[in-house]
Each structure stands twice: as C-alpha cells, then as structure tokens.
Amino acid sequence: MKTAQNPEHIEKIRQEIMRFRELLDVMQARLEQGEGFYAELFANLTDDEKQGKKEKDLQTLVAYQIADDLTPFTKSALRMRFANRDLERAFEELHDTIITPPIED
Numbered sequence: 001m002k003t004a005q006n007p008e009h010i011e012k013i014r015q016e017i018m019r020f021r022e023l024l025d026v027m028q029a030r031l032e033q034g035e036g037f038y039a040e041l042f043a044n045l046t047d048d049e050k051q052g053k054k055e056k057d058l059q060t061l062v063a064y065q066i067a068d069d070l071t072p073f074t075k076s077a078l079r080m081r082f083a084n085r086d087l088e089r090a091f092e093e094l095h096d097t098i099i100t101p102p103i104e105d
Contacts, residue, residue, distance in 0.1 A: 009102055012102065016094060016097060016098055019094055020094060023087065023090050023091060023094065026087060026090075027084075027087055030080070030083050030084060030087070033080075033083070034076075034080045037076035037079065037080065038076070040072070040076070041062050041066070041072065041073060041076070042058060042062055044062075044065055045058065045061055045062065045065075049061055
C-alpha cells in the first residue's frame with residue numbers, strides 16, 4: 001500500500017534517495033578524474049608559456065603542441081566516455097525504480 005504510514009514504502013524511498021547520493025558521489029569522483037585528464041593536457045607548457053594567459057590562449061598553445069598526435073587527448077576523452085556510460089544506465093535504473101508503482105498486497 002502506498003501511504004505515508006507504510007514503513008516499507010518509506011524505507012524503499014529512503015533507499016532510492018541513498019542510491020541517488022551514491023551515484024552523485026561516483027559522478028563527482030569521475031568529474032575530478034576528468035579534471036585531472038584535462039590538466040595533463042597542459043603538462044608540457046612551461047611556466048613562461050602559462051604566465052598571464054587566459055585559458056583560451058592556453059588551450060590554443062596545447063592544440064598546437066598536440067596537433068600532430070592527438071593520442072593523449074583521445075585517450076582521455078575515451079576514458080571519460082566509457083567511465084560515464086554506466087552512470088547513465090544507473091540513473092536510468094534509479095528513475096525507473098522510482099516511477100514504478102509498488103506492488104500492493
């Protein structure tokens with residue numbers, strides 16, 4: 001029975017809220033990993049090259065540096081692509097679980 005007084009229903013909702021939090025934590029960790037991959041693209045820039053430049057200008061410098069070999073960039077993008085596919089599925093499952101009405105006794 002779907003009522004606010006049904007402790008089993010409330011516990012199910014609480015567990016789905018907990019799952020939402022878990023997925024957000026995973027997403028945050030993966031975002032931080034992606035930020036690390038992004039920072040690695042700039043690792044070959046010297047301090048002089050970085051000095052006083054806007055991010056757009058730094059991106060342009062990196063683009064010139066990697067134009068002949070995009071492998072590190074493509075690897076980073078591919079890792080993020082596949083690392084986040086399971087998150088999309090997990091959020092889809094969570095959503096489907098939330099909208100599926102409980103079986104009433």
